[in-house]
Amino acid sequence: MTGLARKLKAIIESEGPIPFDRYMQLCLGDPEFGYYITRDPFGADGDFTTAPEISQMFGELVGLWAAETWSRQKINGPVRLVELGPGRGTLMADALRACRVAPDFLAAVEEICLVETSPILREKQELKLQGRGVNIRWCESVADIPPGPAIFIANEFFDALPVRHFIRVDEGWCEKLVGVDEDGNFFPGLTAEPEQLIRAEAPVGAILEICATGHKLAAAISARIVRQGGAALIIDYGHVETAYGETVQALRRHVAADPLTDPGESDITAHVDFASLARAAAASGAVAYGPITQADFLNRLGVVQRAKALRASGNPVQAANVDQELRRLTSTDPEIGAGGRMVPGMGDLFKVIAIQPSDAPTPPGFEPDAADPDQ
Numbered sequence: 001m002t003g004l005a006r007k008l009k010a011i012i013e014s015e016g017p018i019p020f021d022r023y024m025q026l027c028l029g030d031p032e033f034g035y036y037i038t039r040d041p042f043g044a045d046g047d048f049t050t051a052p053e054i055s056q057m058f059g060e061l062v063g064l065w066a067a068e069t070w071s072r073q074k075i076n077g078p079v080r081l082v083e084l085g086p087g088r089g090t091l092m093a094d095a096l097r098a099c100r101v102a103p104d105f106l107a108a109v110e111e112i113c114l115v116e117t118s119p120i121l122r123e124k125q126e127l128k129l130q131g132r133g134v135n136i137r138w139c140e141s142v143a144d145i146p147p148g149p150a151i152f153i154a155n156e157f158f159d160a161l162p163v164r165h166f167i168r169v170d171e172g173w174c175e176k177l178v179g180v181d182e183d184g185n186f187f188p189g190l191t192a193e194p195e196q197l198i199r200a201e202a203p204v205g206a207i208l209e210i211c212a213t214g215h216k217l218a219a220a221i222s223a224r225i226v227r228q229g230g231a232a233l234i235i236d237y238g239h240v241e242t243a244y245g246e247t248v249q250a251l252r253r254h255v256a257a258d259p260l261t262d263p264g265e266s267d268i269t270a271h272v273d274f275a276s277l278a279r280a281a282a283a284s285g286a287v288a289y290g291p292i293t294q295a296d297f298l299n300r301l302g303v304v305q306r307a308k309a310l311r312a313s314g315n316p317v318q319a320a321n322v323d324q325e326l327r328r329l330t331s332t333d334p335e336i337g338a339g340g341r342m343v344p345g346m347g348d349l350f351k352v353i354a355i356q357p358s359d360a361p362t363p364p365g366f367e368p369d370a371a372d373p374d375q
């Protein structure tokens with residue numbers, strides 16, 4: 001039994017079965033045994049990979065997005081560049097390198113704030129970013145970021161926030177709980193009393209996942225941007241409209257795993273409900289742009305041209321790698337996913353939204369396509 005399994009068993013034995021979101025939160029973020037707290041999960045030897053780990057082009061374009069957004073908004077005085085869940089620090093390193101072409105922006109960046117709870121990943125970020133001539137502050141949460149204009153970046157962060165999981169029954173919605181048997185095996189259960197507060201209408205058996213943490217965080221960031229200036233760019237896999245269905249998945253060594261087996265040893269994520277994030281932004285008085293697909297976003301920012309430049313500067317092997325990276329980031333063709341099922345290509349599965357004050361000009365990548373009158 002893992003250390004976290006023993007801890008969870010003790011909690012459930014004393015308090016009774018726990019809601020799924022609490023289980024997920026402990027699996028990922030338990031200060032002693034949590035998945036992210038105890039390891040570096042990325043890369044071929046790890047459990048999963050992410051866009052900045054696939055290609056330097058991703059972080060470079062996100063960095064240029066931040067610089068151009070800052071310039072379009074004509075933000076005066078110092079600004080903070082904030083990243084939520086920076087992983088190995090790769091995106092930020094690529095972003096800062098690319099921003100050398102925007103020295104005014106770099107000069108205005110007073111501080112890089114990295115919101116990160118994992119001590120192991122904080123160390124990796126420090127190593128990756130040292131000697132770049134920028135001040136770095138690590139924060140436990142968004143609330144710890146000093147006041148002032150800030151540009152927020154979050155890639156594959158919201159999908160790691162815990163979701164409550166409900167199933168529709170005749171009289172309302174029952175919440176998924178996690179219990180434990182005598183042998184220490186975790187099993188799913190349901191609350192006895194259906195929840196009456198959820199108003200959504202759906203057929204019996206429908207599953208609804210609610211990420212209250214993500215909604216509240218998007219609201220807090222939006223409210224801050226409205227009051228103090230700045231913008232947010234959120235990139236993640238997820239759906240455009242609030243939808244029914246189970247999306248929680250666990251990954252271990254790039255293969256689908258059971259979230260209830262060996263807690264703390266696999267990455268657990270859920271699709272991000274972009275409609276909920278956009279509602280949170282609007283309710284806070286901000287404007288949400290998108291969601292658009294990652295493919296559209298990167299293409300509009302010039303990923304093809306960037307790939308061409310990289311291809312020209314490298315040897316034939318490097319050139320072939322650039323082609324492959326470009327395909328992985330922007331492909332909309334279905335591919336075989338971790339569970340052996342067909343999933344949309346990354347360019348389609350991943351979505352992007354931007355949040356800004358209502359009087360700010362449209363951020364790069366979100367301009368209506370002149371060729372497409374429907375957008």
Ligand code: SAH
Nearest residue numbers: 036050085086087115116117118155156160
């Ligand atoms: N953005 C990176 C890493 C994504 S993985 C990339 O694209 O490669 C999720 C990241 O969020 C990890 O760095 C993890 O440690 C961090 N994280 C997860 N939950 C968190 C939380 N509640 N608060 C702060 N950081 C968190």
